[in-house]
Amino acid sequence: MLSYSNSSKQPKPAELVTLSTHIDDHAHDHLQIVIGLQGIVEFDINGRGNYIVPGQGCIITELSKHSFGGVNFSSDILVLNLVADCEFNQYVLQQFNDKAYDDYYFQLDSQIQEIINRLVVEIASSPDDLWLGKSCSNTIIALLNKHMQIFQSEPRSYRLDIKAIEKYVEKHINHKITVAQLAGCVYLSESQFHYQFKAHTGLTPHQYVLSKRVQYAKQLIEQGGLTLSHVAHLSGFSGHSSLTHAFSKHLGTSPSRYRKQYFS
Numbered sequence: 001m002l003s004y005s006n007s008s009k010q011p012k013p014a015e016l017v018t019l020s021t022h023i024d025d026h027a028h029d030h031l032q033i034v035i036g037l038q039g040i041v042e043f044d045i046n047g048r049g050n051y052i053v054p055g056q057g058c059i060i061t062e063l064s065k066h067s068f069g070g071v072n073f074s075s076d077i078l079v080l081n082l083v084a085d086c087e088f089n090q091y092v093l094q095q096f097n098d099k100a101y102d103d104y105y106f107q108l109d110s111q112i113q114e115i116i117n118r119l120v121v122e123i124a125s126s127p128d129d130l131w132l133g134k135s136c137s138n139t140i141i142a143l144l145n146k147h148m149q150i151f152q153s154e155p156r157s158y159r160l161d162i163k164a165i166e167k168y169v170e171k172h173i174n175h176k177i178t179v180a181q182l183a184g185c186v187y188l189s190e191s192q193f194h195y196q197f198k199a200h201t202g203l204t205p206h207q208y209v210l211s212k213r214v215q216y217a218k219q220l221i222e223q224g225g226l227t228l229s230h231v232a233h234l235s236g237f238s239g240h241s242s243l244t245h246a247f248s249k250h251l252g253t254s255p256s257r258y259r260k261q262y263f264s
Contacts, residue, residue, distance in 0.1 A: 010083065011028075011030065011081035011083065012081060012127075012130060012133055013080065013081060013130065013133040013134040013136075013137040013138075014078065014079070014080055014081075014123050014133040014134075014136050014137040014140075015078070015079045015081070015127075015133075016037075016076065016077075016078060016079075016120065016123055016124055016127065017076065017077050017078075017079055018070075018074065018075065018076050019041055019068065019069055019070035019075045019076075019077065020069070020070055021069055021070050021071070021190050021191050022069055022191075023067055023068070023069040023191050023194045023195050024067065024068060024069065025065065025066065025067035025068070026065075026066070027063050027064060027065045027066065028062075028063070029062060029063060030062060030081055030082060030083045030084070031059070031060065031061055031062050031081075031082040031093055031096060031097070032059075032060040032079055032080065032081055032082070033057060033058075033059055033060075033079075033080040033082065033096065033140075033141070033144070034052065034057050034058050034060065034077050034078070034079055034080075035056075035057040035077060035078040035080075035108070035116060035140075036052040036053050036054045036055065036056050036057060036076075036077055037054055037076040037077055037078055037117075037120060038054060038074060038075065038076040039053075039070055039071070039074050039075030039076060040052070040053055040070070040071035040075060041053075041068060041069070041070055041071065041075045041077055042068065042069055042070075042071055042189065042191045042192055042195075043058050043066060043067070043068045043104075043105075044066060044067040044068070044195060045058060045060055045064055045065075045066045045104045046064050046065060046066070046104075048103070048104060048105075049192075050104075050105045051071065052077070052105070054113070055107065055108050055110075055113050056105065056106065056107050056108065057105070057106055057108065057148075058104045058105045058106070059096050059099060059100040059104050059105075059106070060104070061096075061097055061100045061104075062097075064104075067195055069191035069194075069195075070191065071189045071190075071191055071192075078116065078120060078123075080137045080140060080141065081137075082096070082141070092141055095145065099148075099150060102150050103150050103151065105150070105151055106148040106149060106150050106151065107148065107149045107151055108144075108147055108148055108149075109147045109148075109149075111147060112140075112143050112144070112146075112147035112148075115139070115140070115143065116140055119136040119139065119140065122136060123136055160186060160196055160197060160200050161186050162200070162201075164185055164186055165182055165185060165186060165197075165208075166212075168181070168182065168185045169182075169208075169209055169212050170212070170216075173212065173213060173216050173234075173235060173236050174233065174234050174235065174236045175236060176236070177209050177236070179193065179194055179205045179206075182197075182205055182209075193205070210246055210250075211250060213235045213236050213237060213246065214235075214246050214247055214250045214251065216234075216235045216236075217231050217232070217234075217235040217237070217243060217247060217255065218247075218251065218258070220234055220235060221255060221258060221259050221262065222262055224263065228240050228243065228244075228255050228256060228259075231243065231255065243255055244256075
């Protein structure tokens with residue numbers, strides 16, 4: 001499988017993509033059809049989110065902002081890039097734009113799923129054969145209208161239980177805290193949590209946890225009686241130097257200088 005790349009070159013007619021759990025987001029100047037092959041993939045298109053499993057897919061219209069990522073590893077998708085390069089494509093593009101007006105997500109029947117699986121084997125065997133990719137893409141596109149059913153998605157909610165996240169961070173402040181652990185405490189997938197957290201707070205989970213560590217270190221310094229190495233350990237930093245770097249970046253002064261100023 002190929003990893004996804006956002007390139008200025010003419011996109012391949014058909015690409016097989018393996019997604020990691022990292023959330024990517026962008027827009028492009030052509031229409032895409034994405035079909036799930038393996039695993040679970042999370043998509044958000046213009047604020048409307050859904051999971052895509054094998055036999056499901058989505059239509060990403062021209063210049064639509066979309067975010068996506070695998071919910072687990074080995075999340076594979078087939079991407080068909082529809083570029084308006086001939087009269088046939090203009091007609092097809094209009095058809096799919098009309099369908100995306102109702103919603104972006106669709107379900108496929110078992111008949112076309114079987115056809116797609118066979119064509120995927122051919123594409124995988126010769127990923128750089130553009131003529132083969134174009135032929136396979138055209139076959140799938142020609143059959144989609146007959147074998148797809150649009151289903152409704154809900155506008156994505158950005159309500160997070162921030163108090164639960166804050167409580168978890170405070171309880172585990174002196175340990176390593178991963179995105180997966182934070183996502184689990186509010187019952188979200190890692191990719192869904194990362195997207196919603198950034199939209200809600202304006203920070204990545206890593207930035208949020210780091211700021212909490214610095215604030216806790218500041219409180220410990222103000223209490224007095226602890227070495228800076230001990231403060232670093234209790235607030236979850238790997239050592240004195242990492243504490244100093246983060247503290248200085250967030251508060252504009254070093255821990256030692258802050259302690260002198262506070263107790264002077």
